Amino acid sequence: MRPNSLRMLLAGACCALLLGGPARAEKADRSKPINLESDRMTVDDAQRTSVFEGNVLMTQGTLSIRADKVTVRQDKDGNQYGTAIGNPAVLRQKREGAQGYIQGEAERIEYNGKLDLVELFNRARLLREPADEVRGNYISYNSRTEYFTVTGGGGASAGGSPAGRVHAVIQPRTGTEEAGKAPATGAPKQ
Numbered sequence: 001m002r003p004n005s006l007r008m009l010l011a012g013a014c015c016a017l018l019l020g021g022p023a024r025a026e027k028a029d030r031s032k033p034i035n036l037e038s039d040r041m042t043v044d045d046a047q048r049t050s051v052f053e054g055n056v057l058m059t060q061g062t063l064s065i066r067a068d069k070v071t072v073r074q075d076k077d078g079n080q081y082g083t084a085i086g087n088p089a090v091l092r093q094k095r096e097g098a099q100g101y102i103q104g105e106a107e108r109i110e111y112n113g114k115l116d117l118v119e120l121f122n123r124a125r126l127l128r129e130p131a132d133e134v135r136g137n138y139i140s141y142n143s144r145t146e147y148f149t150v151t152g153g154g155g156a157s158a159g160g161s162p163a164g165r166v167h168a169v170i171q172p173r174t175g176t177e178e179a180g181k182a183p184a185t186g187a188p189k190q
Contacts, residue, residue, distance in 0.1 A: 032061035038070075049073040056084070062094035062101070067109075080113035088123060100129030106139070116143040122153075136166040 039054025051071045052058075058065040067089035072082045084091070088105040095102055104127075106120035117140060120126065124139040126148075137153025152164040 034058065034060045047073070048075070064090075064092050065109075066090045075114075077114075080111075082111045084109040088125075095128070103127045103129070104139070117141070118143065124150075131171045132169060134166070134168045 036052060036058050038052035038056040040052070042051045043049070049071065050073075051069065053069045056065070056067045056070045058070065065084055067084035067086040069085045070082065072080070074080045085108050088107055089109045090103065090105045091109055092101055092103045104118070104120055104125065106124040107122035108120075110119045110121070111117070120139040122137060124137060125133065125135045126139050126141075127133045134148070134150050136150040138151045140149045141147070150166045150168070152166050
């Protein structure tokens, strides 16, 4: 394997997973180095796929992802995709131009670079510090449109929400605080 192509694949694919994070991620993170730690790593240069397994920690600036397994890939057009799996997988990043962090967690977190879409599956939770929170079985966030979709599921949601229900806590904003958009609820994708 060519070292340069490995570096480009890892950096590009990791950036896709990392920078697709929800809610206006810290832009300065994009210019920071990516650091990866895991127990194992497998790279298929021909398929443009990398798999990191065992206590995976990915960091870039203020961003961190912790998972049991992270798979990243790039298609022939350069679009990048990533999947983090854990119990739960956790994504955390400083908010651009605001106080606090965004933190998402779920059993599976997927990023689609072609659509700029982040999806959290199973026991999904998204927290915007200091205290805004949304929980359900499925959360999607389109970073192009800043549109959230949250749906319940068949079982109890993370944090003990009643079965099949979405739970949201949205704190009031003062005139000097950022006026954040409240998450919208809707049906899951088909």
